[in-house]
Amino acid sequence: MPGRRPRLNLVNLFLWGLGGTIIALALIGSFLTIQQGRLSIEQWQSLIVAGIALGSVYALIALGYTLVYGILFMINFAHGEVFMWGAFTAFFTASGLANAGILESSPVLAFGLTLLSAMITSMVVAILLERIAYRPLRGAPRLVPLITAIGASLFLQYTARGFYGSGVRAYPNFGLFGGDIQLGPLNVPVEDAVVIVSAVTIMLALYVFINRTRTGRAMRAVSEDKDVAAMMGINVDRIIVTTFAIGGLLAGAAGILYTLLFNQVHFFMGFLPGIKAFTAAVLGGIGNVIGAALGGMTLGVLEALGPNLFLTGYGIPAPNQLKDVIAFTVLVLVLIFRPSGFLGRKEST
Amino acid sequence: MDPLLRRAIVTGLLGSAAGMHVGLVGMLASFQRRETIADYISLGSTLPIVIAVIIGWRAGGPMRHPHLRPAGTQALVLGALAGAAMGVALAAFAIVITTLDIRWILANASQSTADVLQYGQGAGLGSAILILSSTALGTAGAALHVLPGPVARALTVGALVTLITSLMEPFLGAVLRNLSLQVIERFLYARGGLTVVGALIVFLLVAGATYAWATRGAETRRRYAGMPADRQRVGKIVAYLALTGLLLLLPQIVGQRLSEVVGTVGIYVLLGLGLNIVVGFAGLLDLGYVAFYAVGAYTTAVLTSAASPAFSPELPFWGALPFVIIAAAMIGLMVGTPVLRLRGDYLAIVTLGFGEIARIIFLSAWAQPLVGGAQGILTIPSPLPFTNHPQSIYYPILFFCVIAAVAATRLASSRVGRAWNAMREDESVAEATGVNTTTFKLLAFGLGAAFGCLSGAFFAAKIGVVFPQSFDLLVSINALALIILGGMGNIAGVVVGAIVLVGLPELLREFADYRLLIYGAVLVSMMLLRPEGLLPSRIRRAELHDVVGDDEEMYAREAGEETGRPVVSS
Numbered sequence: 001m002p003g004r005r006p007r008l009n010l011v012n013l014f015l016w017g018l019g020g021t022i023i024a025l026a027l028i029g030s031f032l033t034i035q036q037g038r039l040s041i042e043q044w045q046s047l048i049v050a051g052i053a054l055g056s057v058y059a060l061i062a063l064g065y066t067l068v069y070g071i072l073f074m075i076n077f078a079h080g081e082v083f084m085w086g087a088f089t090a091f092f093t094a095s096g097l098a099n100a101g102i103l104e105s106s107p108v109l110a111f112g113l114t115l116l117s118a119m120i121t122s123m124v125v126a127i128l129l130e131r132i133a134y135r136p137l138r139g140a141p142r143l144v145p146l147i148t149a150i151g152a153s154l155f156l157q158y159t160a161r162g163f164y165g166s167g168v169r170a171y172p173n174f175g176l177f178g179g180d181i182q183l184g185p186l187n188v189p190v191e192d193a194v195v196i197v198s199a200v201t202i203m204l205a206l207y208v209f210i211n212r213t214r215t216g217r218a219m220r221a222v223s224e225d226k227d228v229a230a231m232m233g234i235n236v237d238r239i240i241v242t243t244f245a246i247g248g249l250l251a252g253a254a255g256i257l258y259t260l261l262f263n264q265v266h267f268f269m270g271f272l273p274g275i276k277a278f279t280a281a282v283l284g285g286i287g288n289v290i291g292a293a294l295g296g297m298t299l300g301v302l303e304a305l306g307p308n309l310f311l312t313g314y315g316i317p318a319p320n321q322l323k324d325v326i327a328f329t330v331l332v333l334v335l336i337f338r339p340s341g342f343l344g345r346k347e348s349t
Numbered sequence: 350m351d352p353l354l355r356r357a358i359v360t361g362l363l364g365s366a367a368g369m370h371v372g373l374v375g376m377l378a379s380f381q382r383r384e385t386i387a388d389y390i391s392l393g394s395t396l397p398i399v400i401a402v403i404i405g406w407r408a409g410g411p412m413r414h415p416h417l418r419p420a421g422t423q424a425l426v427l428g429a430l431a432g433a434a435m436g437v438a439l440a441a442f443a444i445v446i447t448t449l450d451i452r453w454i455l456a457n458a459s460q461s462t463a464d465v466l467q468y469g470q471g472a473g474l475g476s477a478i479l480i481l482s483s484t485a486l487g488t489a490g491a492a493l494h495v496l497p498g499p500v501a502r503a504l505t506v507g508a509l510v511t512l513i514t515s516l517m518e519p520f521l522g523a524v525l526r527n528l529s530l531q532v533i534e535r536f537l538y539a540r541g542g543l544t545v546v547g548a549l550i551v552f553l554l555v556a557g558a559t560y561a562w563a564t565r566g567a568e569t570r571r572r573y574a575g576m577p578a579d580r581q582r583v584g585k586i587v588a589y590l591a592l593t594g595l596l597l598l599l600p601q602i603v604g605q606r607l608s609e610v611v612g613t614v615g616i617y618v619l620l621g622l623g624l625n626i627v628v629g630f631a632g633l634l635d636l637g638y639v640a641f642y643a644v645g646a647y648t649t650a651v652l653t654s655a656a657s658p659a660f661s662p663e664l665p666f667w668g669a670l671p672f673v674i675i676a677a678a679m680i681g682l683m684v685g686t687p688v689l690r691l692r693g694d695y696l697a698i699v700t701l702g703f704g705e706i707a708r709i710i711f712l713s714a715w716a717q718p719l720v721g722g723a724q725g726i727l728t729i730p731s732p733l734p735f736t737n738h739p740q741s742i743y744y745p746i747l748f749f750c751v752i753a754a755v756a757a758t759r760l761a762s763s764r765v766g767r768a769w770n771a772m773r774e775d776e777s778v779a780e781a782t783g784v785n786t787t788t789f790k791l792l793a794f795g796l797g798a799a800f801g802c803l804s805g806a807f808f809a810a811k812i813g814v815v816f817p818q819s820f821d822l823l824v825s826i827n828a829l830a831l832i833i834l835g836g837m838g839n840i841a842g843v844v845v846g847a848i849v850l851v852g853l854p855e856l857l858r859e860f861a862d863y864r865l866l867i868y869g870a871v872l873v874s875m876m877l878l879r880p881e882g883l884l885p886s887r888i889r890r891a892e893l894h895d896v897v898g899d900d901e902e903m904y905a906r907e908a909g910e911e912t913g914r915p916v917v918s919s
Contacts (some may be wrong), residue, residue, distance in 0.1 A: 011787055014686050075694040086427060092454050127533070133873055142693045143634055143875050151872025153828065158866035162374025165456045271822075275705075278698055317715040325709050328702035332687055335699060339690075 015336050025310070032313025045186055047304045049306050053261060056199035060254035061277030062284070062292040063206065064247030070223040070287040071156075071243050074142075078129055078150035080274020081156035082248050082292060084267065086122035086255030088164055091171060091265045093117040098172040113197075119252035125156065126248025130241055161267040171263045191347035195257045206246070210289060218299020219243060223287070246303060263319055272324060276303070279331040285341030294342055303327055353419055357408040357427040358534035361434025361487070364404035368397050368439045368466070372446075375457040376868060377465040379680070384542030385515045393465040395512070397439065401483040402883055404790040405490025432487020443467055444476065457469050499563035507556030514551050515543040519856045520607065527604030596747060600740035610855045616808050617831060617851040621843040623751040623800025624828045629838035629886075630761060631793035632773025633688075634697040636825050637704030641680060641798045643711060643820035645805025648676045650726040650815045651719065659719045666732035673806045674799055681798030687790045690876045692776065704825055709869035712817040725816035733808045742811050749807070753800050754840045760796075761838070761886075769793060803813065809870045823865070827851065830868045833875055836882025845884055 004225060033039075039047075061083055068076045094258025097103045097110045133152045137145045181188045210216035223230040224238045230236050258273060259265060276299060306326040311319035371377055381393035390398070408431035409424035411417065419427055436525065443466040446458040467475020468482075493501040514521065518538050524533035525665050537547035562569075573581070600608040620642060627635045640730075651659060652669040684703050687694050703863045711725055720726065733741050760766050771779035780786050810813050831850045835842025850871070854864045881890040 011686060011689055018687065045384065075698065077697075095453075126788055132878075136877055140876075140880070143632065144880050146634060146697060147829070148873050148876040150826070150829070151869045151876065153869070154865050155873060157868030158372070158863070158869060159374060162376075162863070163455050164868060275698065275701065282695075299862050302490065316715045321713045322709060328699075328706050331702055332699060333694060336687060337689060339695075 005158060008024055019333055019336050022333060029310040029313040033309055033311075034313075036313065038312055040086075041214060042187070042242050044305070045309065048301060049186065049188050049192055051301035051304030052297055053195045053300070054304060055280075055297040056196050057254050057258045057261065057296075058273065058277045058280045058300050059293045059296025060199050060202065060250045060257070060275055062281040062296045063289060064251050065278050065281040066284075066286055066292040067243050067247050069221075069281070071219065071226075071240060072134075074134070074145050075149070075278065076129075076134075076247070077146065078153040078156055078275075079126075079247065079269035080277070081160075081270075082122045082126045082129070082270075083251040083255045083258070083273060084265075084270030085125045085141035085156065085158060086248075086252030087265050088160060088267075088271060089121035089250055089256075089258050090114045090118035090252075090256040090259060091169060094172050103172060113254050115253060118256045119249045122252030122255060123245045123248035124249070126244040129156075130244040133239070135240075154157070157173050157270065164267065165196075166267060168266045171259050171265065192210060192262050198253065198257060202250065206250070207289065209246075210229075213240070215242060246247075276327045279327050282331060282339075283334050285339055285343040288341070288343045291341055291343035299330060300326060301331060352415060352600065353412060353417055353423070353427055354430070356412060357431040358434045360404045361431035361607065362406045362438055363774040364400045364431065364435040365438030365442065366444050367400050368435065369442050371396050372442070372456055372462045373457050374863065375462075376457065376863055378457060378461040379862065381461065381465050383518075383859060384540050385512065386548050387539040387544050389728030390467070390542075391515075392407075395597055396466060397466065397479075398486055399512075401432050401486035403491040404435055405429070405487030406493055407431070407490075409491025409494045411494075419494075421495045424494050425488050428491020429484050429488040430590070431537075432483040432485070432490070433480060435487070436483030438484070438508040439466055440476035440479045444472055447472065452496065452886065454787055473856075479647065499560055503560035505554040507552045508557040511543065511548050511552045511556040515548065516857060518542060519858075520603075524603050527607075527849070528602065561825075562744070573840070575712055591798065598745045605740060607856075608743055610852055612743050612746055612811055613855060614847050615743065615750055616804050616853040617827065617847040618750050618844055619746065619753055619800055619804040620824075620828045621831050621835075622750070622840065623797045625838065625840070625843055626757060626760070627793050627797035627834050628829065629832055630757075630766060630773070630829065631790065632769070633790065633793060634693065635684075635700045635794075635797065636697050636822075636829070637684065637700035637702065637707070638797070638801055638825040638828055639704045639820050639822065640684060640707035640802025642805040642808065642824055643707050643800030644676050644680045645673050645818075646809035646815045646820070647711060647720055647726075648673045648802070649806040650729050652812075654726050656716055656727045663730075665795050666730060666806075667712045670803075670806065673802050677802035678795055680802070681795040681903055682791065684798070689790055701822070701825075704822060708817055708820050708822075711820065723817065725814055727814045729809050729813050729815070731813070732807075742807070746807050746811075747902040749803055753803075756796075757840055765792065826865070826868065830872055832881060835872055836885040838882050838886040839882065842882050842884040842886070846882075 028082055061079065064079050064082070065076060068079070069075065083247050093114045094103065097113065100282050102113075134145055136198070137148060152277045181193055183189055196270065210219060218229070218234045218239050219242065221234055222236055224235050229239075254273075254277075260267075277296065280295035280299040281292045282295070283299060284291025284293065286292075303323055303326055307319035307323045308327075311322060316322070366819055377393045377396060379437050380396065383392040384390070385392050385395045405428035409419060409428040411419075443463040446455075447460055447463045449458075451458050456847065463472075464475075466479055470477050470478055479512070493505060514537075518541055522534050522538050524539075525531070535553075539542060543551065552808070573584075575895060576584075595602075599611055620638070623641070624635065624638050627633050627638070649669050650665065652664045652672055653666055655663050684700065688699050691699060711720050714722055716722065720815075768779070768784045770784055771782065771784050772789060776786060808819075812819075827850065831846030832843055834848070834850055835844070835846030850868065854860050860867065
C-alpha cells in the first residue's frame with residue numbers, strides 16, 4: 001500500500017501512546033542514570049564491547065532467519081535449535097580434543113576443528129529440518145508450517161536433552177583467548193575480539209557469496225520470484241536447501257562463538273538467542289542480509305547497555321534480571337513504528 | 350533398483366533410525382521397568398515391535414510415485430525385507446554402542462539400551478532374535494494389506510486397544526481398586542501390564558466387536574436412521590444423561606489420587622477452550638497464552654491469600670473472580686492491541702515475547718513487593734470453604750468448562766463466529782467485505798484472556814500456591830499442542846487433546862520425562878499427516894484440504910485407492 005497515511009484512530013493512538021511512553025521512559029531513565037554517575041566511562045566502554053561481541057553472534061543467527069525468510073516467507077522457528085546443536089557438537093569436539101591433548105599442543109588447529117564440526121552439524125540439522133518438516137508443507141496455509149516449526153523446535157530440544165542429558169556442561173578452556181588487547185583507549189578482551197573478528201569475516205564471506213557467485217545470484221532470483229526463477233532454469237528446491245544449509249553453517253559458527261562468550265552448553269540454550277536473533281532480523285529489516293548484521297549489533301549493544309542505562313536511574317533493583325524484556329520490548333516497538341526495520345522492503349509484514 | 354524394493358529398504362532403515370532415536374534418548378531403557386504383557390513383553394521392547402509393524406505396513410502398501418501396488422506375496426516379501434533391514438541395522442547399532450564407549454557423549458548409549466534391543470540375550474543370540482522378530486513383524490505389518498479389510502481392521506484395532514489397555518494400567522487399575530473390583534484387577538493386570546489371559550481376552554473382545562461393526566455396522570446405522578425422530582431423540586437424551594452422570598460421578602469413580610489428575614485435565618480443558626477461540630476460531634497464533642493464565646493465577650493469589658505481600662483485606666475466591674475477569678479484559682487488550690496489525694509468524698513471536706515478559710516480571714526483584722518474586726505466594730484458600738475435600742474442586746472446574754464449552758459453541762455458529770471464520774481464511778477479504786477486524790480480533794483476545802485467566806484462577810486455587818516457575822512457555826505449548834492434536838476449532842477435540850496430552854503423562858510416569866519430545870513429534874506429525882486434528886471441525890477440514898488439494902490428481906488417485914476402483918487418468 002504505497003503512500004498510505006496512517007489513519008488517526010483509537011488503535012493507532014494507543015500504540016503511539018504506548019511506544020512514546022516506553023521511549024520517553026527509556027530516555028528519562030538514561031538521563032537519570034548518567035546524572036547519578038553510577039558507572040565509570042571504562043565500565044560503559046566494556047559494556048559496549050561486550051554488547052558488540054554478543055551482537056555479532058546474534059547477527060550470525062539472524063542471518064539464518066533472514067535468508068530463509070527472504071526465500072520462503074516463513075520464520076524458521078527451530079533455527080535456535082540448529083544453533084544449539086552446533087554448540088553441543090563443538091562442546092564434544094573440544095572436550096575430545098582436550099582429552100587427546102591436542103587442545104594444549106595446537107590450540108589454533110583445535111579451534112578450527114571445533115568450528116568445523118559445529119558448522120557441519122548445524123548444517124546437517126538444518127537440511128534435515130527442511131527436508132522432513134518443511135518441504136512437504138510448501139503451499140499449505142501459513143499456520144501449518146509455523147506449528148510444524150514449533151514442534152520441530154521442541155523435538156530437537158528434547159532430543160538433545162535425551163541424548164546429552166539435562167545438565168549444564170562447562171566448556172573446556174581453549175587457553176588461547178585469555179587477556180586483553182589495548183586498542184587506543186579501549187580495553188578489549190581477546191575472546192570478544194575473536195568473536196567479533198570471526199563473525200565479521202563470516203558475514204563478509206556470505207556477502208560476497210550472495211553477490212558474486214552463481215548460486216548467490218540464483219538465491220536472489222528465487223527470493224525475488226520463485227516461479228520466474230524456476231522458468232529461468234533454476235532448481236528452486238535445491239536453492240532452498242542451500243539456503244537452509246548456509247543458515248545452518250552460520251548458526252553453527254554462532255554456536256561456538258556464543259560458547260566462547262558464555263562457556264557453557266545446555267539443551268535449552270537455543271531458545272533465547274533464537275528469539276533475540278529473530279528480533280535482530282526484524283530490527284534490521286527481515287529478508288535483508290546487511291540489515292540482519294546491523295540489527296544484531298544494535299540489539300547486542302542495547303541489551304548490554306539497556307538494563308544499566310535505562311533502569312538503574314529509577315532505582316529498580318537487580319536490573320539485569322529484566323534484560324530479556326528489553327529485546328522483546330524492542331521487537332514490539334519496531335513492529336509498531338517501523339515494521340520494515342532499518343533496511344527492509346516496505347511490504348515485509 | 351526396483352522402486353518398491355528400494356522403498357522397502359529405505360523404510361526399514363528409517364525405522365531403525367527411529368529405533369536408535371528412542372534408544373539414545375533413553376526411552377528404551379527407562380520403559381524397561383514396566384511390562385506390556387507380564388513375563389513376555391516389556392514396555393521397552395514394545396517400541397521396536399510397534400515400529401517394525403508400522404514399517405512393514407508402509408513397505409507393503411501401495412506407492413504413489415510411480416503408482417504401484419504390490420500384489421499379495423510381493424507385499425509380504427517387501428514387509429519382511431523392510432523388517433529385516435531394520436533388524437540388521439538395529440542389531441549393528443546395539444553391538445556398536447556396547448563395544449564403543451561413548452557414554453560421555455550419549456548418556457544412553459549403554460548396555461541397558463542394548464539389552465532391550467537384544468531381548469536380554471547377549472550380542473549373538475540377541476541379534477539373531479532381533480533380526481528374526483523384526484522380519485516376522487514386518488511381514489505381519491505388510492499382511493494387513495493382504496488380509497480382507499474387516500479382518501485387518503479387527504486385528505489392528507484389537508492390538509491397539511490391547512496396547513492402550515496395558516499402558517493405562519495405572520489408571521484402570523486404580524479405578525478398579527477404587528470400585529473394590531480387585532478380583533478383575535488381579536485377573537487383568539500384573540506388574541504394570543496385562544496378564545497373558547487378560548491381554549487375550551481384551552484382544553478377542555475388541556477384535557470381535559470391530560469385526561462385527563465392520564461387517565454389520567452399516568446396517569445398524571441404517572436401522573437407527575430409519576427409526577422415528579422421537580425415538581432417536583430419546584436415544585440422544587439417554588446418551589447425554591449417561592454422559593452427565595459419568596461427569597458428575599467421575600471423582601467418586603476414579604478415587605482420590607486420580608481426581609487430582611482429572612482436575613488438572615479440567616484446568617487445561619478450560620485453557621484449551623480459551624486458546625481455541627484465539628487460534629482455532631480467529632486464526633491468531635498466540636504463543637504467549639501463558640500470560641493470561643499467569644495473570645489469572647496471580648490476581649487470585651494477591652487478592653485472596655493472607656500471605657500475599659501487597660493486598661491486605663483478603664477476599665474469598667468467588668469475591669476475587671470478578672476482579673480476575675476485569676484483569677483478563679485488561680491484559681487481553683494490552684496484548685491484543687499491539688499485535689492487531691501483525692499477521693501469522695510475527696504475531697506468534699510477539700505474543701511469545703509477551704508470555705516471556707510476564708514470567709520475567711513476575712520473577713523479578715522489581716515486582717517482588719506485589720507478587721512475591723521467586724518465593725511466590727502461598728496459602729491461597731480453596732474456592733469451597735465448607736468442604737475441605739480435595740475432590741470437590743473438580744465441580745467448579747467442571748461447571749466453568751461446561752459454560753466455556755457452551756459459550757464457544759454458541760459463538761462459533763453466531764455472527765461473531767462467522768466473522769472469525771472469514772478473518773482466519775483471508776484477512777484482507779474479510780476486511781473488504783465489511784468485517785471490522787480490529788473489533789473481532791480484540792474480542793477474540795478478550796474472550797481468550799477471560800478463559801485463560803479463569804483457568805489460571807482455578808490453578809492457583811487448586812494448588813494453593815503460585816510460583817513464577819509454573820508459568821513458563823511450556824504452558825502455552827501444552828495448550829497449543831492439545832488443541833492441535835484434538836482438532837482446532839472443535840470443542841470435543843479440546844477435551845480429547847487435554848486427556849491425551851495432559852492426563853496421560855500425569856498417569857504414565859515413564860512418559861513424563863519424554864513428554865515434550867513426544868509433543869514435538871505430535872505437532873510435526875499432525876501437521877504433516879492430519880493437520881485438521883483427531884476430531885476436526887467440519888469447516889477446518891474443508892479449509893485445510895481445500896488449500897492443500899490443489900493437487901487434484903493426487904486426490905483422484907487416493908479416492909481410487911480407497912474404493913478399490915481403477916484410477917482414472919484425466
